[in-house]
Amino acid sequence: MSAVTSRAALENGLVVVARENRAAKSIAIRLVLEAGAAFDPPGKEGTAALAGDLLDRGAGSLTAEAIADYFDYLGVSFECGARRDTLEVGIRLLAQHLPGVLERLRILVAEPTFPEEELRREKGQVLTSIAERDQDTAAVAEMALAETIFPEGHPYRNPRLGTRASIESIERRDLAAFHRARIGPGGSVLCLAGDLDTRRAMDLVAGLFASWTGARVARAVIPEPPARTRAIVVSRPIDGKTQADIGLGFPGIRRRSPDLPALLVLNNILGEFALGGRLGKSIRDRAGLAYYVYSRFTAGIGAGPLAVRGGVAPQNVRKAIDLMRKTIEDLLRRGVTAAEMKDSKSALAASIPRRMETNPESASVLADAEFFGQGIDYPEKLPRLIREVTREQVEDAAERYLTLGRHVLVVAGPKLDKETP
């Protein structure tokens, strides 16, 4: 893979990664900026998402209409969205359009104008989305987990869309300030994958983006959530729902943590392998309680949550929570088996080539590895790192991260009788 992948850092700090794949006449572009929801200014939650939504609604001398017409006429798809750590642009195009598309991309990220009229309209759309989100049991459960695991003022507490009050308070100058502070070349990664010559593509990007001045974002420090001394239970009733969403959460790990491979294996055994790992076997397969039950962790610049999630009928909430706890207790008490270790390690290691099959997938994986400081050869190294994980490491990670008794339990959905959780 490295034979056709190149990496270069421009003087302004932008890191460019290009990967050649001639299998199809298309290219995928991924631009990753350290400008996610975690960097929303206090009281202005939702700024990153709004800035992302408005990036293609006016830039330099280009109107929203001109930008849309350019992309749509060529059949180019353009998406921009905020995640927790990052603001990410994803573009898919037929290869012959690369120079023009890159030229527009540069204008969009370097000179967005955030027109008042567009902002007003977009705020209205976001307010509607917030009202919908607050009626969505899964979204409410996820938010409650973040709000409980992370203390007041912690950047990972920020809801991606913001709140009604924060959205109403955001003005054009807030977006401009956010752009000045966070959307710049330094610390950002631009990755291209597809039908291209890596050297020519690098030259093209360098020619267009070398003059991009602006924020040089140094990688932020995200504080660890404080250690909890007891369990917390949060109930978020939403009227008229036929199903409840459960979340059982713990603080997880950073992307750069040496525990990452062990946690990948642990998570796979607990709530991923086959049909939701041990959790799936117990709660879906044997008890028939849930259509979905799984565990997941999101490791970013800072430690995101590690959570067990499931959706069940109101009368089964207590039973499902009991089984979630039992599954974790059992794992802690008896550890994992040699057969589980073998299966999960083989599955995870063998899945890497498939996860990078298409241009958008490989652009995203490579940009991510570069952005989080793992290096573009990380996808090549990862299978080996996974195979080296030992049973002791997995059991040790379980001890340290599945801290039952100091967990956060949330239930969102139908109102439950008092003693349910």
Next chain:
Amino acid sequence: MNNRKRTGITATRLPNGLTVLLREMRQAPVVSVWCWYRVGSRDERPGITGISHWVEHMNFKGTKTIPKKDITRLIELAGGTWNGYTWLDVTTYLETVQSDALEGMLRLEASRMSECLYSKTEVDRERTVVISELQGGENDPRSYLEKEVSGTALQAHPYRWPTIGYLSDLQAITRDDLYAHYRQYYVPNNAILVITGDFATREAQKLVRRHFGRIPRGAEIPAVRTVEPRQEGERRLTLRRPSGASYLDVAFHAPAATDPDFAVMLVLDGVLAGGPTVNAWSGHHGRGPSKSSRLYKALIEGNLASDVSTSLLPTRHPYLYRIAATAKEGIEPGRIETALAGEIDRLARGDLPARDLERVVNQFQARHALESESTTDAAHQLGFFETVASHTIFLDLPRRVAAVRAEDVARVARARLRADGRTVGILLPAGPSEIQAASPSGGARA
């Protein structure tokens, strides 16, 4: 049946009737195997609605030669991903794995076709899982509205009930019902096997014959006879459910995939919402309206809606073209309806400048290519179209779409988006006091 030189696709049929489509793609050391059956909710009747989807679930629960725990395990050990889905016309199972695991996947699909177990215990456990899937879907007001609109727009054709089924049927279906449905439809002459990716065609053909060749042909499958009568008058429904917003869902009667008007409808949809897709698997992921499309301009830039989406998918029989919108706060859904009618009227009048038409054609061509780039997508597209009609329709669509003229779009808009043939559903938020218990006849998308 063979036209490999031109298309890169080898199409054959085994003596037992199994259709096999092969396409070598050497971009990564992976293969994608999809086994399709011509069975879906259209093959059901009241009393057993949801049975095709439940059968799909049961077919992950072990066979005479592959224990339950190994069905997904073997795929994941090969670095693979797996899934399955059921819809109106189709049920399908897929595995995308490292290429050296191809034979294991063929063994699995052959076994799934012919010797699944259906133990009573597994049937009972899965009943509550499927009901949980239905209830999860009912939590979402938009899918609730969509289901109600489908059941109102279609009054005779079996496309009218939800693929997930009605709750009462899910509570009543027996093990023997499930097994009989499985035995009737899971026969080689009702199946299509698609393999794409890193393999050699000759070798793959040998493996396919080895694993599927001995499965006996089954009885011919009865065709759906009912034709939906022409709708002669608008139908409307207003629902009140707890929700964060108001929603509008408008359905029109759409042409089947084989109808020459299908390509015209794709262009029409492209003018309204942009970026028309024919990929039911991954094409709708993140598909908002294109920002140069007419509905984006009229509804989003017009400050009426916070979200708009449209849907037109290839089906065996005429199904629905739908336009759904989320009303912005403080906006009556009726105002969206009026603006929408204005845009449809524009199309019917033939207001379609050449550049607008070119843009839609370009968008379609790009999507057609991009959405069959991965081995998984490529296999899906060939299999989906072959199951519904023929994979050659998929291959021919770029040509057919490029041939659409402005007057075709106007004609189809007048004929198919007429007010007398539409069904308009509105969902308004209900306060807690107005909420009833979930309807026992509810359903949701599978």
